[in-house]
Amino acid sequence: MNTRFSWFNVTSIVLGFAFLYIPILLLVIYSFNDSKLVTVWGGWSTKWYEGLLKNDALIDAAGVTVRVALVSATIATILGTLAAIVLIRLGRFRGRTLFSGLVFAPLVMPEVITGLSLLLLFVALGFDRGFWTVTIAHATFSMCFAAVVVQSRLLDFDKSVEEAAMDLGAPPLRTFMEVTLPIIAPAVISAWLLAFTLSLDDLVIASFTTGPGATTLPIKIYSQVRLGVTPEINAISTVMIAFVTVGVLLASYMTKRSSMLREREKRAVDAGAA
Amino acid sequence: MAANAPVAEAGAAKPASAAHKPAGRTPAPQSNFAPWKDPAKQPIVRFENVTKRFGDFIAIKNCSLDIYEREFFALLGPSGCGKSTLLRMLAGFEKPTEGRIIVGGKDITDLAPYERTDVNMMFQSYALFPHMSVEKNIGFGLRQDGMAKADIDVRVAEAMALLELEKFAARKPHQLSGGQQQRVALARAIAKKPRIMLLDEPLGALDKRLRQQAQFELMRIQETTGTTFIIVTHDQEEAMTVASRIAVMNHGELVHIATPGDIYEFPQSRYVAQFIGDVNVFEGKVTSIADGSVEIDWPAGGSSFTAAAVGGLSTGQQVWLAMRPEKVRISLSKPTAPCNTIPGKVIDVGYLGSISHYHVRVASGQTVTALRANSAQTVEQNIKWDDDVWLEWPYDAGMVLDK
Structure with missing residues (x-):
């Protein structure tokens, strides 16, 4: 394989990253702008960040967002893990294809449709829209992502490890808690982080299912931007980018670390056998 | 044996x-x-x-x-x-x-x-619990039984001693070689007695x-x-x-x-004869059965054999005579002792140090394997490729199989 830098490679990387990240970089830079005008550079300042702390509406929205993300990520991870276990462990049961289709459909479903259908459901059931409807909606769409992450870990999980636990006297539930769960824990944690991140930055589904008193940060930002972009919005966006980046990095680190550990384990076994 | x-x-x-x-x-x-x-x-x-x-x-x-x-x-x-x-x-x-x-x-x-x-089982993949130390792995089954901690420690120590695993008690499975993992897997099952x-x-x-x-x-x-x-x-x-x-x-x-x-x-x-060890098989028909021995016609090689009779044979029945290679003697001159003999030509000699393999083509076109222990340092009868040889085996050395 040729890994040398050629002009073509360098150019495509620079162009690709520029296309993806220059807007974000601009946003981050302008969040430190001293000027009140978003497009005019007036020197460095952190006053918009200080202003954030005094903006109760934004702080409230951030609080709602974090609470929604915490609860919905937890629900999504539990349901997603269960779905993944059913899909991988129960073998071929009646309706398996349908079930896996239903679990993974939200991955490709347009968010507008998901949001609208959830809204219709909540209205039909007579739920008051607010914190819980947003949370349930977020759990619904992020569950499939959690299921994908856990499923991929279960696929290369040696089933005989669970059989060994049962053979040694552990009933199925205890086998799951003492053997299966600790082994797939990294995947479960990264599934949770992914669901958490997805919930943090969702606008479409949240705006369909939210109600009074449960304005999430993305909704708040969106509604403020319609009145004009202020440097304050830049600042809060920068904070969100930081959160999401940390979440995604952590999730991918957990996945990578556990797969590296497994690799090392396999190599050790091979070395022992050779 | x-x-x-x-x-x-x-x-x-x-x-x-x-x-x-x-x-x-x-x-x-x-x-x-x-x-x-x-x-x-x-x-x-x-x-x-x-x-x-x-x-x-x-x-x-x-x-x-x-x-x-x-x-x-x-x-x-x-x-x-x-x-x-x-x-x-x-x-x-x-x-x-x-x-x-x-x-x-x-x-x-x-x-x-x-x-x-x-019943306890040891798995082909060992199926060790990767997140537990060797000690915890071995004690897992005992903990499931709700045994007291002190008793578990005694039993685990016993199992580790039996398999010489004491040094590795605190290690995780991925820190062990294949042979050590195999012993942990065995110890884990054996600890349950x-x-x-x-x-x-x-x-x-x-x-x-x-x-x-x-x-x-x-x-x-x-x-x-x-x-x-x-x-x-x-x-x-x-x-x-x-x-x-x-x-x-x-x-x-x-x-x-x-x-x-x-x-x-x-x-x-x-099937069993061929699955366990090497065997030469001759297909033939029973021509006569008399006091403990049976005559088998071997049409493919134009000759016939005598073998010890087994129950349930009848004249004209199709049978197979199976011979272990180590029971076939190979020599350059025609044997005189009363036994089954067939002539052939050596097509391959495999020298393995302690023994030699001789592959001999016989009249039916099939290859018969004979083994000879190299007990003397200089082989008195040096048999080489393309030599015309005689194969012989005692009447009771062959196995008559009817399926």
């Missing part, structure tokens, strides 16, 4: 390690150990007309099998013959479609794996040298603990080395159950 007394040999090979549990040793020589011949003896494991189907595929066809206490029983067969399925049914991971499984007089057919306290130990290709992942050591280790532990061992293997040498009895399986059926020596010397079918 070494296979006739494997347990006695194991004790002699490792006297130091056998000292862990001197009280448990039973020095009964293998030759006297034959509970399957004693009609008063109750089997510890009984498969009663067990059939297992996966959809349309029949994995096990109407198997009935008795295994006795303290046996080292081997299930031997090619991959896909159903031997692992049979073991997994005993462990409780598969349920028989028909039939019953009885352990110690109790019907366990419908019990879940974690309810089968008499099951009456029956199931071993599913336990040494399959080890290299040849380590595997031979591990075989003797298995025999030592089986003898020390007095446990009944049931091993699944596709390696006939392994089965011959460790087992007191072997069941040869093919396509979900038990083809032949006997001691290693009987399986080798008196196979009941060509």
Whole structure:
């Protein structure tokens, strides 16, 4: 394989990253702008960040967002893990294809449709829209992502490890808690982080299912931007980018670390056998 | 044959390690150990007309099998013959479609794996718990039984001593070599003190040298603990080395159950004869049966053989005469002693140090293998390629097979 830098490679990387990240970089830079005008550079300042702390509406929205993300990520991870276990462990049961289709459909479903259908459901059931409807909606769409992450870990999980636990006297539930769960824990944690991140930055589904008193940060930002972009919005966006980046990095680190550990384990076994 | 007394040999090979549990040793020589011949003896494991189907595929066809206490029983067969399925049914991971499984007089057919306290299994992949130390792995089964912590520690220490694992107590499985992992897997199952130990290709992942050591280790532990061992293997040498009895399986059926020596010397079918060791087979027809011997016409080679008669033969019946290569003598001149002889031409000589293989083409066009021990330093009759030779074997050395 040729890994040398050629002009073509360098150019495509620079162009690709520029296309993806220059807007974000601009946003981050302008969040430190001293000027009140978003497009005019007036020197460095952190006053918009200080202003954030005094903006109760934004702080409230951030609080709602974090609470929604915490609860919905937890629900999504539990349901997603269960779905993944059913899909991988129960073998071929009646309706398996349908079930896996239903679990993974939200991955490709347009968010507008998901949001609208959830809204219709909540209205039909007579739920008051607010914190819980947003949370349930977020759990619904992020569950499939959690299921994908856990499923991929279960696929290369040696089933005989669970059989060994049962053979040694552990009933199925205890086998799951003492053997299966600790082994797939990294995947479960990264599934949770992914669901958490997805919930943090969702606008479409949240705006369909939210109600009074449960304005999430993305909704708040969106509604403020319609009145004009202020440097304050830049600042809060920068904070969100930081959160999401940390979440995604952590999730991918957990996945990578556990797969590296497994690799090392396999190599050790091979070395022992050779 | 070494296979006739494997347990006695194991004790002699490792006297130091056998000292862990001197009280448990039973020095009964293998030759006297034959509970399957004693009609008063109750089997510890009984498969009663067990059939297992996966959809349309029949994995096990109407198997009935008795295994006795303290046996080292081997299930031997090619991959896909159903031997692992049979073991997994005993462990409780598969349920028989028909039939019953009885352990110690109790019907366990419908019990879940974690309810089968008499049976523990060692897995081919070892199936160690990667997130637990060696010590925790070995103690796992005891913790499931709700045993007191102090008792667990004693039992774990005992199992680790038995398998010489004390040094590795705090290590995680991925910090161990394959051979060490294999011993942890064995220790984990043995710590539960099951009456029956199931071993599913336990040494399959080890290299040849380590595997031979591990075989003797298995025999030592089986003898020390007095446990009944049931091993699944596709390696006939392994089965011959460790087992007191072997069941040869093919396509979900038990083809032949006997001691290693009987399986080798008196196979009941060509399949068994060819699966265990090397064999030369001549196809022929029975021409006459008279006082203990049988005449077999061998049309392909234009000659006939005499062999010891077996029951159930009739004149004109199609039979196969099977010959082990080490029972075929090869010489340059026509033998004079009364025995079966056929001429041929040497097409290949394989010198293996202790023995030589001779591949001889005979009149029928087939290749017959003869073995000769290189006992003298200078071979008095130096047989080379393309030499015309005579093959001979005593009348009673061949096995007459009717299937």
